[in-house]
Amino acid sequence: MWRKALVVLACAALIGCVKYTLVDADRHSIAGIYSVAPQIEWNETTELGVELWTVNGSMLEALRFISDVEDGDIIFDVGEEEELPKFRAHMTLSEIVEFVVDSMAVAGATNVEPINARPARFGDAEGIRFELSFQSGEGLEQDGIVVGAVIDEQLYLIMFTGVRVHYFPSYKDHVERLIASIEMT
Amino acid sequence: MRLPTIALLCATLALSVACATSDVVDLQPGERPALETDEAGLWMYMEEVEHNLSTSGSIVKAPALNQYVRGIVCRLAPDHCPNMRIYVVQTPHFNASMAPNGYMQVWTGLILRAQNEAQLAYVLGHEIGHFLRRHSLQLWRDARAKSDFLAFFTLGAAAAGVGYVGNLAQLAALASIFVFSRENEREADDVGFRLMAKAGYDPFEAPKIWQALIEERDAVEDEDEAPPIFFATHPTTEERVATLQRLAEQFAVGRAAGVRRQAEILAATAPHRPAWLRGLLRIRNFERNSVVIAHLLENAANVGEIHFFQGEMHRLRGDKDKEDSESAAAAYDKAISLGGAPSEVHRSLGQVYWRMGQSAKAREAFERYLSAEPDAHDRAMIEAQIARMRKGS
Numbered sequence: 145m146w147r148k149a150l151v152v153l154a155c156a157a158l159i160g161c162v163k164y165t166l167v168d169a170d171r172h173s174i175a176g177i178y179s180v181a182p183q184i185e186w187n188e189t190t191e192l193g194v195e196l197w198t199v200n201g202s203m204l205e206a207l208r209f210i211s212d213v214e215d216g217d218i219i220f221d222v223g224e225e226e227e228l229p230k231f232r233a234h235m236t237l238s239e240i241v242e243f244v245v246d247s248m249a250v251a252g253a254t255n256v257e258p259i260n261a262r263p264a265r266f267g268d269a270e271g272i273r274f275e276l277s278f279q280s281g282e283g284l285e286q287d288g289i290v291v292g293a294v295i296d297e298q299l300y301l302i303m304f305t306g307v308r309v310h311y312f313p314s315y316k317d318h319v320e321r322l323i324a325s326i327e328m329t
Numbered sequence: 330m331r332l333p334t335i336a337l338l339c340a341t342l343a344l345s346v347a348c349a350t351s352d353v354v355d356l357q358p359g360e361r362p363a364l365e366t367d368e369a370g371l372w373m374y375m376e377e378v379e380h381n382l383s384t385s386g387s388i389v390k391a392p393a394l395n396q397y398v399r400g401i402v403c404r405l406a407p408d409h410c411p412n413m414r415i416y417v418v419q420t421p422h423f424n425a426s427m428a429p430n431g432y433m434q435v436w437t438g439l440i441l442r443a444q445n446e447a448q449l450a451y452v453l454g455h456e457i458g459h460f461l462r463r464h465s466l467q468l469w470r471d472a473r474a475k476s477d478f479l480a481f482f483t484l485g486a487a488a489a490g491v492g493y494v495g496n497l498a499q500l501a502a503l504a505s506i507f508v509f510s511r512e513n514e515r516e517a518d519d520v521g522f523r524l525m526a527k528a529g530y531d532p533f534e535a536p537k538i539w540q541a542l543i544e545e546r547d548a549v550e551d552e553d554e555a556p557p558i559f560f561a562t563h564p565t566t567e568e569r570v571a572t573l574q575r576l577a578e579q580f581a582v583g584r585a586a587g588v589r590r591q592a593e594i595l596a597a598t599a600p601h602r603p604a605w606l607r608g609l610l611r612i613r614n615f616e617r618n619s620v621v622i623a624h625l626l627e628n629a630a631n632v633g634e635i636h637f638f639q640g641e642m643h644r645l646r647g648d649k650d651k652e653d654s655e656s657a658a659a660a661y662d663k664a665i666s667l668g669g670a671p672s673e674v675h676r677s678l679g680q681v682y683w684r685m686g687q688s689a690k691a692r693e694a695f696e697r698y699l700s701a702e703p704d705a706h707d708r709a710m711i712e713a714q715i716a717r718m719r720k721g722s
Contacts, residue, residue, distance in 0.1 A: 239680060254387050263709065
């Protein structure tokens with residue numbers, strides 16, 4: 145587990161090996177299942193196997209699209225897969241919240257607290273929504289919003305996280321409008 | 330740490346080591362290396378690493394717990410105590426380490442596994458042994474001689490981390506900077522044993538903590554999935570157990586039995602145990618976690634709480650057959666009857682009943698959860714679940 149994670153860390157520390165592509169403000173398809181209106185321009189990359197959009201860098205704010213998670217799948221590829229939390233199709237709504245929180249903690253977030261977990265629409269689908277408070281590995285206070293749904297026994301999540309001071313509040317309204325723009329394809 | 334700073338430190342060290350000798354004597358209380366030495370450069374580097382660690386979100390700041398761990402360290406090495414900084418780090422794995430400049434990391438996975446204070450004292454004494462004998466300086470000089478000192482510092486660079494991802498990797502990097510030789514490990518074992526025995530702890534507890542780790546390793550059915558307990562360069566754990574047992578037998582001759590202080594460690598860790606167990610179960614290694622939980626049940630401290638986490642372990646494994654759900658439900662029932670479990674026990678019980686198709690029992694358990702936890706963060710979700718069950722029934 146450590147070797148793979150260290151490679152990721154070393155690469156990210158050197159920045160040069162992280163490639164970004166531009167996401168313009170046009171409607172954007174996610175996993176061929178739904179589409180969103182990005183609202184603003186983002187930089188797109190992949191981190192730990194997850195599609196990630198950011199404006200200032202993932203340490204500061206990150207919008208993650210986690211898609212096609214099947215029974216037995218993990219969501220953050222940090223190695224030693226057999227020891228990581230796995231999605232189960234039979235999970236209750238509360239267990240999905242717990243699965244997301246545990247996956248974040250195993251990926252390095254600390255003191256992760258879910259807030260106000262509740263049923264919510266995900267486009268046309270019945271889904272969930274909750275907010276998050278946590279600290280990054282360096283101890284930076286962060287906030288987050290998670291929305292998601294299980295569609296055809298596969299889990300889809302949109303997760304926005306950002307540093308509590310400035311970055312999360314700066315992009316929160318854009319993300320709320322992006323979530324409201326979800327349309328199933 | 331920023332990369333230019335690392336590069337500068339590497340250069341400084343590379344220059345300063347040119348005049349270093351390989352003779353290493355024990356560190357004296359309050360001693361700081363002379364500025365022109367390679368050891369001073371190593372300390373300077375480790376001070377930066379320590380700064381990063383001290384601001385990490387994983388540091389457990391609870392004053393009483395920190396004071397408790399510090400108290401053990403000071404009993405073991407009273408003369409050096411004023412120059413040591415202790416950081417309790419919340420991570421479920423078994424580890425502790427001590428840096429050459431006098432800071433010690435103690436992982437909560439180690440404290441959770443120590444069945445009494447004597448066992449914890451032995452491991453902390455082992456780390457103090459590395460510190461007193463300046464093993465990291467020897468390691469650094471050996472690394473320099475082999476021209477692989479950059480690898481030594483790359484770990485520190487990686488430890489700077491990114492985003493919220495990789496904190497455990499940072500911690501592992503910080504701890505693994507010092508992969509000591511087999512001889513160094515044997516020496517630290519010996520020092521750790523002597524420090525704990527001299528401080529009045531029961532010396533027969535020293536081998537028991539390694540024995541518990543052997544049990545965890547052996548519990549993993551698939552040998553390929555059972556990670557080695559220590560680096561390959563360390564003495565085998567079986568050798569350590571045998572050596573420490575022999576030392577304990579020799580030490581005990583003609584002496585009164587030492588103290589274990591089980592009640593003290595249980596009291597100091599009680600407020601933190603639920604969070605540490607929650608962290609342990611996030612590592613979905615059912616076989617190893619079963620061993621840790623079995624040992625905690627033997628300790629007979631708040632058994633209801635431990636049965637709750639035993640149930641959580643079964644629920645989280647979540648096999649599709651009913652065996653795990655039934656085991657989880659039985660453990661939750663036991664936790665409820667014994668008392669001491671958090672109110673989440675009712676929600677968890679509801680979840681496994683739901684999975685078992687017993688919706689009336691599930692609904693009842695969810696309602697008990699909401700009644701016990703009116704401000705639950707997932708109240709709306711549980712209410713929706715209850716409504717769905719009502720509609721279905």
